[in-house]
Amino acid sequence: MNIRKYIEQSVGNSPIVLSCAHGGYRKPPFLPNKIKGDKNPDTNTIFITRAIISQLNTQGIQPYYLISKIHRVKIDFNRPVLSPSAFNQKSLEAREIHGSYHEILKRFTRECVHRYQKCLVVDIHGFTKPKKDYPDIIFGNIFGNTLQIRSNNSNVKNQQHSYWIFSEVIKQLSQEFTLDDGLGLDIYNVAYSGGYIIYQFFQMNNVNAFQLELSKEIRFDLNLLKHFITIFTSAIMDEIKE
Numbered sequence: 001m002n003i004r005k006y007i008e009q010s011v012g013n014s015p016i017v018l019s020c021a022h023g024g025y026r027k028p029p030f031l032p033n034k035i036k037g038d039k040n041p042d043t044n045t046i047f048i049t050r051a052i053i054s055q056l057n058t059q060g061i062q063p064y065y066l067i068s069k070i071h072r073v074k075i076d077f078n079r080p081v082l083s084p085s086a087f088n089q090k091s092l093e094a095r096e097i098h099g100s101y102h103e104i105l106k107r108f109t110r111e112c113v114h115r116y117q118k119c120l121v122v123d124i125h126g127f128t129k130p131k132k133d134y135p136d137i138i139f140g141n142i143f144g145n146t147l148q149i150r151s152n153n154s155n156v157k158n159q160q161h162s163y164w165i166f167s168e169v170i171k172q173l174s175q176e177f178t179l180d181d182g183l184g185l186d187i188y189n190v191a192y193s194g195g196y197i198i199y200q201f202f203q204m205n206n207v208n209a210f211q212l213e214l215s216k217e218i219r220f221d222l223n224l225l226k227h228f229i230t231i232f233t234s235a236i237m238d239e240i241k242e
Contacts, residue, residue, distance in 0.1 A: 001093065003100045008067040014240060015116035016056075016063035017108045019123040019197060020049040021077035021101070024068040031074040031094050037085025039073040042126035044219040048229065049124050055233040061240055064108040068101060077101045078123070078195035105197070113206045118149050120165050120236075121209035123197045128216045136218055137173060137228075139182040140194035140211030141166070146201045149208045152242065166208055169235040176231060177218075182210070 006026065023046035033039070046067055056063055068077055075094050079086035081102075087094035105121075112119035127138065141147050149164040161167060161183055170181050180188045192213045201209035218224045 001096060003097065006068070006070050006097050007101055007104065008065075008069060009104055010062075010065055011108070011111070012062040012064040014056075014061045014063055015112045015119045016061070016236065016240075017105070017112060017119060017121045018049055018052065018063050018065040019105060019121065020045050020065075020067040021123065021197060022068070022072050022125055023047075023049070024070040024072070026069045027071045027074060031070070031097075032088040032091050033073050034076065034086075034088055035084050037076055037079060037083070041072050042124075042219075043216075044225075045124050045126050045214075048214070048219065048225065051225075051229050052124075052233055055229055056236065059237050061237060064112065066101065066104050066108070070097065078125075078197050080196050102197075102200070106200070109201075109207060117206060118164065119207045121198075121201060121207060123195075123209070123211045125192075125195075125211060125213050126216065126219050127192065127213045134215070135180040135188055136177040136215050138180045138189050138192045138213040139166075139170070140189065140192045140198055140213065141182045141209070142194045142198065142202060143185060144183045145203055146194060146198055146207075146209040148203065148205060151239065164208055165236055165239045166210060168239050169232060172231050172235040173228070176227060 022042035049067055075087045075098055087098055109119050147163040147166055151162045151164040151167055173179055182189050194211050198209050198211045201207050218228050
């Protein structure tokens with residue numbers, strides 16, 4: 001099977017790995033639909049991921065990345081392999097594609113740590129606010145358990161939690177958007193504390209990982225989206241250059 005038909009991927013030149021698991025729209029007929037689980041894609045997340053990559057590339061920063069082209073009705077890469085909500089368990093092809101996504105993610109992360117002694121993994125998703133008072137952006141990091149690397153950036157040293165890149169992202173985005181940093185359990189982030197992808201980096205040395213949940217308002221408003229991408233990539237570039 002040609003996995004590249006279903007998973008877009010690229011090696012980078014910086015200790016950043018981007019994952020986009022829920023944005024695909026391909027529905028290969030040889031893959032049966034899932035029996036259980038959410039079957040709706042996170043609309044515009046592929047566009048957002050590619051825009052972040054493009055913006056970073058303008059500064060010579062090429063992140064590693066992998067993007068699912070498969071619709072979520074067929075495969076959900078953010079669910080464990082044995083879960084019926086991951087894919088139809090009767091499909092060997094779905095199991096192979098699901099496994100390949102995670103093997104690529106692990107390989108990219110190992111290579112980052114080997115080359116740069118550290119790695120940031122960002123898993124990009126979208127959500128719809130159930131209430132108006134919900135934050136614009138929610139971070140899932142299993143309440144800090146997927147954040148291990150401390151920042152050397154003097155701009156964040158006075159913060160309570162100074163994690164490499166993560167704290168700078170929080171600092172810059174919070175000036176324009178309402179956020180939940182995911183470091184403590186509350187009514188907003190309990191459902192977004194981190195899925196199967198992020199759980200694989202639980203207390204992993206030399207790796208910071210977080211699930212990035214963008215509200216529908218940001219994903220569907222072009223001006224807000226451009227603003228988010230500019231701020232998000234700026235925070236990453238500031239820390240990489242530091």
